[in-house]
Amino acid sequence: MTGRVVRVERISPRPGGAEExxxxxxxxxxxxxxxxxVKHRAEHAVFVRxxxxxxxxxxxxxxxxxxxxxxxPSLIAPKSLRIVRT
Known part of the structure; x- marks a missing residue:
């Protein structure tokens, strides 16, 4: 996979619109x-810019x-996400 990431999408978003x-x-x-x-707990969060x-x-x-x-916010597994690149 090459190119810059421009968006990460949920493959099957909740009703009501797209999530970011x-x-x-x-x-x-x-x-x-x-x-x-316990990965959903705040003390185990990982942040990136x-x-x-x-x-x-x-x-x-x-x-x-x-x-x-x-x-x-919902915690979404990586298999449920699509990475969009340029």
């Missing part, structure tokens, strides 16, 4: 698969928090 990767003041929020069933880095971590099995306006 959750951006916080620390960057995009992901969850490390090494911590198992670029979509290219998000894509690299998704390839390693990390899950990504995604959201849209008016909805709670």
């Amino acid at each position: 990767p959750l951006w916080t003041t620390y960057g995009y929020q992901l969850a490390d698969p090494k911590v198992g069933a 670029t979509l290219d880095r998000v894509a690299a971590l998704l390839d390693r099995g990390f899950s990504l928090w995604m959201s849209r306006s008016g909805k709670r």
Whole structure:
């Protein structure tokens, strides 16, 4: 896979519209698969500043928090995401 990452999409978004990767003041929020069933907890969050880095971590099995306006963020498994590159 080559090219710059321009978007990460959920393959089957929740009803009501598309979701985007959750951006916080620390960057995009992901969850490390090494911590198992507690990966959703805030203390296990991993933050990165670029979509290219998000894509690299998704390839390693990390899950990504995604959201849209008016909805709670959801933790999405990498197999349920599509990486769009230029």
